[in-house]
Amino acid sequence: MSFWGQLNLMDPASPIQAEMLLFHDHAMVLLIGIFTFVALIGVNLVFNSFSSRTMHEAQQLETIWTIVPALLLLWLALPSLRLLYLLDEQSGSGIVLKSTGHQWYWSYEVPAANIESFDSYMVQEPDLQYGDYRLLEVDNRASLPFDMSTTVIATSADVLHAWTLPSMGVKMDAVPGRLNTMGMFIESPGIYYGQCSEICGANHSFMPIVVEAVDIVDFLA
Numbered sequence: 001m002s003f004w005g006q007l008n009l010m011d012p013a014s015p016i017q018a019e020m021l022l023f024h025d026h027a028m029v030l031l032i033g034i035f036t037f038v039a040l041i042g043v044n045l046v047f048n049s050f051s052s053r054t055m056h057e058a059q060q061l062e063t064i065w066t067i068v069p070a071l072l073l074l075w076l077a078l079p080s081l082r083l084l085y086l087l088d089e090q091s092g093s094g095i096v097l098k099s100t101g102h103q104w105y106w107s108y109e110v111p112a113a114n115i116e117s118f119d120s121y122m123v124q125e126p127d128l129q130y131g132d133y134r135l136l137e138v139d140n141r142a143s144l145p146f147d148m149s150t151t152v153i154a155t156s157a158d159v160l161h162a163w164t165l166p167s168m169g170v171k172m173d174a175v176p177g178r179l180n181t182m183g184m185f186i187e188s189p190g191i192y193y194g195q196c197s198e199i200c201g202a203n204h205s206f207m208p209i210v211v212e213a214v215d216i217v218d219f220l221a
């Protein structure tokens with residue numbers, strides 16, 4: 001992949017991540033509005049001649065400037081709650097990817113396809129092929145079918161790790177002795193990259209995550 005391809009954020013490849021992007025834009029509308037308003041008032045204050053210094057109260061104004069921010073907060077909170085509950089949805093499909101964090105690599109299991117645990121190590125720099133992403137390629141990719149609901153389970157064998165796949169809107173702690181679960185819906189075939197997102201030790205930066213989304217027929221084959 002090209003240099004320029006690495007400078008922007010990854011495109012969403014799941015409905016949840018697309019929703020998160022929309023929510024980000026939604027929040028930015030409010031933030032830019034508030035920042036602009038406050039900046040205008042600030043500038044106005046500099047040139048203010050204090051013509052209303054004898055005014056002690058303004059009930060109507062105070063009512064308005066209490067209610068309007070409350071409504072704005074509601075406007076932010078409701079879509080946020082909706083997204084929170086959407087994130088919690090679990091798929092009913094039996095296709096589960098179990099990922100176990102180790103210091104410092106991931107191992108995967110796909111019980112539905114009878115794939116027993118295999119390790120996924122980062123490709124070292126001298127072994128990279130032309131066009132590979134440095135620090136992101138792995139020797140064994142996890143494979144999942146696209147266009148259907150899947151479930152990812154994360155756990156750890158040693159310390160805290162975090163299984164993260166930005167294009168899917170998945171970021172989940174991998175905790176020893178505990179199984180964390182998130183639903184995932186991959187919309188299109190492709191190769192998706194992520195990284196461990198919990199400072200887990202010396203080689204934390206060198207345990208990337210790669211999921212290859214394939215056709216269900218190829219997946220089962």
Ligand SMILES: [Cu+2]
Pocket residue numbers: 101160161162196197198199200204207
């Ligand atoms: Cu880690």
